[in-house]
Amino acid sequence: MIATVINKAIAQGIPLLFGSTGEIITEKSGNLNLGIPGIMYMGGSCGVIGAYLYEQAVETPQAFWCIVIPLLASLIGSTLAALIYSFLTITLRANQNVTGLALTTFGVGFGDFFGGSMTKIFADGGNLSVKTTADYFKTTLPFADNFGAFGEIFLSHGFLAYAAVIIALLASWFLNHTRAGLHLRSVGENPATADAAGINVTKYKYLATCIGGAIAGLGGLYFIMDYTGGSWTSGGFGDRGWLAIALVIFALWKPNVGILGSFVFGGLYIAYSYISGLSRSAVAIFNMLPYVVTIIVLIFTSVRSKKENQPPQSLGLPYFREER
């Protein structure tokens, strides 16, 4: 029973983990990308489109291409979305909040539009479903059943779930133990100083935003392929994108803390269905918890104002070398 709950919590947490890891890398460069929910929609829907086109094109889809094509399509879709944001905010110095919200509007529309009417455009109608591909994404380790509860909790996930954890650990290592990571952090803290030290601020901002976007997009792909089993429902992804941004705060801008945080959030997301005798009003209160907890963390970090737990100092501010 408990193993099932933890297993479900992890499955809920993985999209959030992808999203928050991507957003942390982005925010470390000083870009507050509020387009992450849209990017996650784009990543998911592009993956589905890729899978659908491939499944339609060949008689018997092969495992290798079933994985690679949606993966590539998803990465390309979300990177392009992040590129729009980067171009507007970094090169054209537009306001980050406004650009991010516009990107979310666009991305959510894009996702629901192509998820909802893809079949109408290319075929005879009906709901979009790519079950064959999704089954490959859901393939778990063959010996997972032999390990009882341990197997159920840790071994029974699709490969993207492990990828999420590995990417988060890699991101954490990158930010804290490499020279490029140090440069990236300095760009987010104080771009003018970084610029004076000879760091190419524009390059770091672009790369961090695009790579961050690509990682976040995988969260959408995981959700659609693994979690829902390959069928798109309009608005099915819900507010998970915003929850991912909440998780960034909860994790104090540390990807490795984000791993644990995502499972906690995932647990809070589904806890109500495992507590018997909850009234519907109590369910609403439960759904409020992740956000309330995030607000409390946000307040505490700003009240204690410990240096290492703060948001990047120039978060949300544009950088223009000539303007000082």
Next chain:
Amino acid sequence: MQNNDKHLHEPRIQITKRGREAMPWYKAWGVRAAAIVLALIVCAVIIVFLTGYNPIRVYSEMLKGTFGSSRKIWNTLQKLAMLLCISLAVTPAFKMKFWNIGAEGQTLVGGLAAAACMIYFGETVPGIILFPLMAASCMLAGMIWGIIPAYFKAKFNTNETLFTLMMNYVAMQIVSFCIVFWENPKDSNTVGVINRMTEGGWLPTIFGQKYLLNILIVAVLTVAMYIYLRYSKQGYEISVVGESENTARYVGINVKKVILRTMALSGALCGIAGFLLVSGTDHTINTNTVGGMGFTAIMVSWLAKFNPIVMALTSFLIVFLERGAGEIATTFQLNESVSDILTGIILFFIIGSEFFVQYKINFRKGHKEEKV
């Protein structure tokens, strides 16, 4: 030789901010209009790709969806008024560079207060007391929702963008919490139309038009906000704090007080928007009552450069896209989300065009000097 080297390192394009010598207004609006035209062309290409129809026909369909009948015109005006009202609400905070993206939540709690008044007092308290009571409680609710993040911003410099964002979802869950107690009929999980028979707490219909009162209220608010920001002392303080907090402190403005006061105003206006949405439009409440307008309003306000009069135009643009795209969605049997895609594209273009208004691009004309 040395001279040549120097030229090699000179950047080809130099970008400078147009400070004092800003672009004349007609040129600036020309750039923006050009951006919209470009965006419409890109949208047309996409529409043709999706539907295979003549884009001119599609755009005329959109016009029909917005202005096709007198009922449609009233609906368009109503939508416009609501979006404009929330945009007005976020504007003072934005002008202060307080990134309040919690208008969605602030409006929703305002609506919740209106719904509560309608349910508990709608059928017993006479209108003359009821409506002031409703307006006051909506404003108070929105104000509280706005002041909480402002307090922490003023006191501890807590990041207001993230704080207000989270408050939206807390508000939504509170609404779904209340729906459980107010649901009608039982177990439907919706509130249904409140006081359907008695119409208690419904904003009155004037001159036979049920939305006219909403529209008039918002029109008054628009003019009031314009005057407030432009000619009042408080409006001036807001723009000083927005330009530079240090300058504001230096000239003796109490920055914390201005932040709290402005967010109270912003939240209260959102509360009014919630009041108009619940009491004047829907006569019910659900988590989607505001329907993302709180976020759209931010873009509307920013696109209009925080000028309330221009905001009427920008919110019209957004509403036109939304309703027009809704029309083509039904005519061509597409998914409704097509409107979000079009809105997104047009926003991208307008956001990008601001760069060409704000900055001047100088190309290097170095060839002559190199020869010397």
